[in-house]
Amino acid sequence: DTGVSQDPRHKITKRGQNVTFRCDPISEHNRLYWYRQTLGQGPEFLTYFQNEAQLEKSRLLSDRFSAERPKGSFSTLEIQRTEQGDSAMYLCASSLAKRGLYEQYFGPGTRLTVT
């Protein structure tokens, strides 16, 4: 049983550079979520997809952030012109959209450090 995977696990980049993260959800899950977690805080919602459609984006997701889920399978999160404030753990989760099912299953995260 393959869980949610994320790549890379760690990314160090210089301010101003672009970075892209990948998430592979659990295969039968049709919903995919991106969260960001900073030190001492819980995960904060960024965006989510149902199949290939992006259904909601948080106001935390500035114009420099873009997420895609082509063909409703894996997803990518791109950050353009990174800033030091973007340093965080980026978590991906997936779930099955079904009435009464609320559990989301998380990947190990990608830790981004912007220097």
Place this chain on the structure above:
Amino acid sequence: DQQVKQNSPSLSVQEGRISILNCDYTNSMFDYFLWYKKYPAEGPTFLISISSIKDKNEDGRFTVFLNKSAKHLSLHIVPSQPGDSAVYFCAAPIAGKLIFGQGTTLQVKP
């Protein structure tokens, strides 16, 4: 606007004793709650949940209690084990996404 709050950043208990982690919420629309556990360098893993139609849900050593009138829930771990040492988050789903508390770091001492 912190809709889910965990006011205790840390908790330390002795192995074998009870651990009680608390969570408060402000949004009356929340009708389901989840607890997640997170080890360092790993993503959160689902632990236990409760629907607002119940006031208690038990799974092995883990029990979650919900007090709707007080907008409060708690997670009880009995007996606590050193392997339970982790960060615990409570969360509530709304509009498809999860709203998390800030987390409580539990340390269980042998």
